[in-house]
Amino acid sequence: MALTDKTRDEMREIMARYPQPRSALLPMLHLVQSEEGYVTPEGIEMCAAELGISAAEVTGVVTFYTMYKRKAMGKHHVGVCTNSLCAIMGGDAIFSRVKEHLGVGNDQTTPDGKITLEHIECQAACDFAPVMTIDWEFFDNQTPGSAIDLMNDLMADREVTSTRGPVISSWRENERLFAGFADGKANQGPAAGDASLLGLNLARARGDSIPANPGADA
Amino acid sequence: MATITPVLTAYWDEADAYTYAGYTRHNGYQAARKALTTMQPDDVIQTVKDSGLRGRGGAGFPTGMKWGFIPQGDNKPHYFVVNADESEPGTCKDIPLMMANPHVLVEGVIIGSYAIRSNHAFIYIRGEVPHVLRRVQAAVAQAYANGELGKNIHGSGFDLEITVHAGAGAYICGEETALLDSLEGYRGQPRLRPPFPAVAGLYACPTVVNNVESVASVPSIIANGIEWFGKFGTEKSKGFTLYSLSGHVKNPGQIEAPLGITLRELLDLAGGMREGSTLKFWTPGGSSTPILTAAHLDVPLDYESIAEAGSMLGTKALQIFDQTTSVVRCVLRWTEFYKHESCGKCTPCREGTWWLQQIMERIEHGKGTEEDIEKLLDLCDNIMGRSFCALGDGATSPITSAIEYFRDEFIAGTHTPAWELFPYEASALFAGANA
Numbered sequence: 001m002a003l004t005d006k007t008r009d010e011m012r013e014i015m016a017r018y019p020q021p022r023s024a025l026l027p028m029l030h031l032v033q034s035e036e037g038y039v040t041p042e043g044i045e046m047c048a049a050e051l052g053i054s055a056a057e058v059t060g061v062v063t064f065y066t067m068y069k070r071k072a073m074g075k076h077h078v079g080v081c082t083n084s085l086c087a088i089m090g091g092d093a094i095f096s097r098v099k100e101h102l103g104v105g106n107d108q109t110t111p112d113g114k115i116t117l118e119h120i121e122c123q124a125a126c127d128f129a130p131v132m133t134i135d136w137e138f139f140d141n142q143t144p145g146s147a148i149d150l151m152n153d154l155m156a157d158r159e160v161t162s163t164r165g166p167v168i169s170s171w172r173e174n175e176r177l178f179a180g181f182a183d184g185k186a187n188q189g190p191a192a193g194d195a196s197l198l199g200l201n202l203a204r205a206r207g208d209s210i211p212a213n214p215g216a217d218a
Numbered sequence: 219m220a221t222i223t224p225v226l227t228a229y230w231d232e233a234d235a236y237t238y239a240g241y242t243r244h245n246g247y248q249a250a251r252k253a254l255t256t257m258q259p260d261d262v263i264q265t266v267k268d269s270g271l272r273g274r275g276g277a278g279f280p281t282g283m284k285w286g287f288i289p290q291g292d293n294k295p296h297y298f299v300v301n302a303d304e305s306e307p308g309t310c311k312d313i314p315l316m317m318a319n320p321h322v323l324v325e326g327v328i329i330g331s332y333a334i335r336s337n338h339a340f341i342y343i344r345g346e347v348p349h350v351l352r353r354v355q356a357a358v359a360q361a362y363a364n365g366e367l368g369k370n371i372h373g374s375g376f377d378l379e380i381t382v383h384a385g386a387g388a389y390i391c392g393e394e395t396a397l398l399d400s401l402e403g404y405r406g407q408p409r410l411r412p413p414f415p416a417v418a419g420l421y422a423c424p425t426v427v428n429n430v431e432s433v434a435s436v437p438s439i440i441a442n443g444i445e446w447f448g449k450f451g452t453e454k455s456k457g458f459t460l461y462s463l464s465g466h467v468k469n470p471g472q473i474e475a476p477l478g479i480t481l482r483e484l485l486d487l488a489g490g491m492r493e494g495s496t497l498k499f500w501t502p503g504g505s506s507t508p509i510l511t512a513a514h515l516d517v518p519l520d521y522e523s524i525a526e527a528g529s530m531l532g533t534k535a536l537q538i539f540d541q542t543t544s545v546v547r548c549v550l551r552w553t554e555f556y557k558h559e560s561c562g563k564c565t566p567c568r569e570g571t572w573w574l575q576q577i578m579e580r581i582e583h584g585k586g587t588e589e590d591i592e593k594l595l596d597l598c599d600n601i602m603g604r605s606f607c608a609l610g611d612g613a614t615s616p617i618t619s620a621i622e623y624f625r626d627e628f629i630a631g632t633h634t635p636a637w638e639l640f641p642y643e644a645s646a647l648f649a650g651a652n653a
Binding site (some may be wrong): 017018019020022023024025026028029030051060061064066067068079082083084085086087088089090092093120121122123124125126127128129130133135136137138143144145162164165166174176177178179180182183184187188189190192193194195196197198199200201202203204206208 | 221222223224227228230231232233234235236237240270295304305306307308309310312313314317318319338344345346348349351352353355356359381383384385386387388389391401402403404406421432452460461463464465466469470471472473474475487488505535537539543547548549551552555558559561642643645646647650
């Protein structure tokens with residue numbers, strides 16, 4: 001795949017958001033991943049040329065951040081949280097079942113190119129543990145059974161919807177979002193998941209008076 | 219019954235809570251309007267100082283004081299940066315906040331930027347949360363479209379631009395100076411301080427870096443005043459905050475309550491422990507805060523009381539583990555995390571976490587040696603306080619506190635694997651056919 005002038009123009013658009021263009025490097029690399037499927041040498045060269053820095057400097061940044069991939073990714077990125085809390089609540093069991101089901105190990109892609117599997121760190125959704133992600137979208141309160149169902153749906157190209165977000169598209173499409181290009185999906189999914197509403201629902205049920213605040217009608 | 223104070227969370231159950239229409243239906247952006255059109259920037263700083271608001275990102279540093287450190291009249295650009303890189307294991311409050319009510323964050327940014335005389339603010343969101351990014355991007359776009367951002371906001375003469383920026387997966391970027399390096403397009407490695415960001419932050423200019431929840435707490439203070447804010451919380455830990463309960467509780471989730479509530483009260487609100495289970499250990503504020511036990515159920519969850527109990531309030535991420543849980547397994551996984559996330563700049567942290575992980579793994583496998591516990595403590599002693607930032611310190615906290623309270627389990631790790639002492643399937647939420 002070759003990067004086009006359109007990509008170069010979009011990189012310049014990103015650079016214009018910042019007082020100093022080098023600040024654009026992280027989103028520019030997300031854009032490269034969205035176009036190329038991973039951070040290709042060509043993508044590194046284009047970032048370096050646009051920013052007037054060396055390819056080695058760009059590579060140094062690429063290798064620091066786990067979201068940047070150095071080899072071709074599957075259509076979907078599947079993450080299973082195996083940090084302590086999720087692992088203990090069942091994340092370890094889920095990860096092991098998914099590996100077995102897909103026949104791949106950590107950081108590997110299924111032969112059909114559909115799924116790249118990775119165990120991931122805390123997703124800041126611990127009250128929804130055990131948590132998985134598809135293309136980084138939340139899939140809350142998973143079990144090994146629900147995880148296998150999701151994998152089967154992805155492999156069969158059936159529609160899959162995040163528990164607190166949009167219908168899944170692809171890892172590459174979301175990389176474009178990380179580059180700062182809105183995809184018009186902000187209105188999909190609920191305002192909040194059930195666990196996020198625990199305290200508020202209790203307060204409402206108990207009839208606690210909610211203290212005045214700028215969001216209040218008081 | 220303990221008080222619940224839904225202020226930040228007040229309207230999260232409304233379907234359009236995250237939209238401009240949803241936010242302004244409940245007087246949203248009125249606080250920013252008040253600050254910009256009726257208050258001087260210094261008055262805003264003084265109000266936030268006087269309110270006693272302390273940083274909600276972990277350290278508890280007074281927010282207004284941080285703003286007050288920004289030199290004025292220095293002819294340099296000032297920058298206001300929101301740390302939305304929530305990734306401390308167990309911490310899960312800023313993500314739902316930005317998903318359900320991104321506008322309160324944007325409003326807080328407007329007020330804070332006005333106070334420190336910044337015309338360009340940045341919201342640095344961790345990469346791995348696309349839907350949160352969408353909501354914040356949309357909120358900023360709607361704020362521009364409605365004249366809350368841009369040039370000469372509401373005729374005040376104040377200009378503000380907000381750039382929403384996504385990270386790329388690095389826990390260390392939650393450390394404020396690493397975040398600034400990352401935002402400048404470099405590897406996210408902490409800087410030596412001084413100089414502090416207030417003097418030389420983003421692009422070596424005066425910069426405030428605040429946590430999402432801290433910034434989101436500001437509009438209510440401006441709108442309702444410091445007396446109102448002071449009605450909640452304790453004398454030194456004022457206000458309300460998000461407590462996040464996770465783990466072996468019946469109903470995990472977010473409870474917004476005054477600072478100083480206890481875990482016993484929160485557990486009660488969350489329906490208690492899961493069926494047939496008793497509390498074994500918990501973190502008050504994420505994996506970097508020393509673990510506590512059932513003996514600490516009645517310690518007020520405020521900055522001072524938790525420090526007295528030998529831990530830190532941190533992010534108020536209450537990870538609850540019951541009697542089925544192997545503390546060795548749990549701590550090992552955190553140790554692996556710190557090893558993975560160490561940025562590599564400082565030797566004690568880079569090498570030390572590597573050593574800690576190997577020893578913890580031996581102990582989990584029942585292959586620890588007699589000397590391992592002392593070696594762990596010695597390593598921790600040599601990591602603690604010996605690096606640029608607190609990541610290394612955080613790596614030692616779970617280990618030293620777990621040895622303090624559960625030394626027997628580490629001793630058992632010299633002969634019996636943790637999974638035999640505590641069968642792992644018993645800790646999971648599902649069993650049998652599902653497992």
